[in-house]
Amino acid sequence: MNYHTRKWVKPEDLNPNQSLFGGRLLQWIDEEAALYAVIQLENKKVVTKFISEINFVSSAKQGDIIEIGIEVSAFGSTSLTLCCQVRNKMTHQTIITVDRIVMVNLDEEGNPAPHGKTKVEFVKDRLSNQNTL
Numbered sequence: 643m644n645y646h647t648r649k650w651v652k653p654e655d656l657n658p659n660q661s662l663f664g665g666r667l668l669q670w671i672d673e674e675a676a677l678y679a680v681i682q683l684e685n686k687k688v689v690t691k692f693i694s695e696i697n698f699v700s701s702a703k704q705g706d707i708i709e710i711g712i713e714v715s716a717f718g719s720t721s722l723t724l725c726c727q728v729r730n731k732m733t734h735q736t737i738i739t740v741d742r743i744v745m746v747n748l749d750e751e752g753n754p755a756p757h758g759k760t761k762v763e764f765v766k767d768r769l770s771n772q773n774t775l
């Protein structure tokens with residue numbers, strides 16, 4: 643699992659119990675999954691189709707630094723399935739796990755379109771391949 647994004651839990655991110663609001667965390671996860679899929683599929687028109695069971699394992703509090711990890715679990719024809727884990731940056735205590743986030747690649751009309759991808763790619767490799775052509 644690669645942890646790409648860090649977040650600093652601020653007062654506006656808290657619920658009335660003074661811990662990180664679950665809705666805020668899901669917003670961050672959805673954006674992270676979308677960014678990951680847009681980069682992998684090289685298409686800005688990608689949407690979240692399905693999010694599986696979510697397990698809030700432990701809470702985060704104001705001032706905590708958390709990091710969001712995303713991993714590919716399957717390449718479909720039009721879909722990309724991701725799994726996600728968020729943990730405390732300093733202690734590595736798991737905060738939340740999401741088993742499956744299904745992102746769908748769309749065409750210009752907003753219909754599912756085959757993405758043609760079968761393995762994880764890295765931008766630096768794409769760029770170095772372009773430079774050797």
Ligand SMILES: CC(=O)SCCNC(=O)CCNC(=O)[C@H](O)C(C)(C)COP(=O)(O)OP(=O)(O)OC[C@H]1O[C@@H](n2cnc3c(N)ncnc32)[C@H](O)[C@@H]1OP(=O)(O)O
Nearest residue numbers: 672676688689690691692718719720721744746752753754
């Ligand atoms: C980042 C964001 O905030 S996006 C905003 C929130 N998301 C949205 O607004 C999306 C709204 N939904 C939609 O527009 C439509 O449901 C679409 C276009 C995404 C998909 O339309 P569908 O008619 O379901 O398409 P279709 O049946 O062809 O399925 C597309 C892919 O999703 C997969 N899929 C569909 N339903 C599910 C489901 N319930 N669970 C898991 N995967 C699913 C299919 O297996 C298929 O993948 P594959 O081609 O790799 O086999």
